[in-house]
Structure formats: structure tokens, C-alpha cells
Amino acid sequence: MGQYKTHVFVCTSGDSCPTQGNVEQFVKYLRDEAVKAGLKTDVRVNKAGCFSQCGHGPMMVVYPDNVWYGGVTEADVPELVERHLVGGEPVELLRIGPEDFCA
DSSP states (O other): OOOOSEEEEEEOOSSSGGGSSOHHHHHHHHHHHHHHTTOTTTEEEEEEOOOSOTTSOSEEEEETTTEEEESOOGGGHHHIIIIIIITOOOOTTTEEOGGGOOO
16 A cells, blocks of 8 residues: 555544534544545544644644545435545535634
């Protein structure tokens, strides 16, 4: 197996992400959906520590695209996988940018 094309990091710690959704279940579902989409060798989904962006959770970031998502739910996963991970198009409705980041 070679290097992954895309890494997805999901915040599973900190003060707010774990309280704003079931982040452990979210990670499992995201991994399963990526595999179903045929991305097992292209996309790696990892649990991550706090992103220091409390209040925007649950959060995830997609690299190397440097696209940050906030307020994601399991219901958002199929669209995120299909549009961004498969199609390369960020889901703007869920995207957060520097203007949204906490200091």
C-alpha cells in the first residue's frame, strides 16, 4: 500500500466536539462510507486531538485540501464523501474558514 491521497482528521477530544455529537460513531461511519465509495487505499480517516476551534464541532479537516468543516453530522457524511472525497468539490454549506476560527 502506498501513500494516501487524502487524509481526513476528525476532532474527537477537547472541551466541545465530543459533547456536540457522537464523534467516535461519526469516525466509524465516515470510514465505512469511504470504503463503500471505493476509497480504501486513497483516503485515510484519523481521529485527532483538539483543533482549538471549540464551538464549531463536531469538526473535521481534509488534507491536502486544507478544507475545514464544522457542525458535521452523520447525515452529512454521504454528501461529504461523494462531493469532496470522490468528486474533489468541498461542501460549502459545512465549510468553515479563517474568519470563523477561534483565536
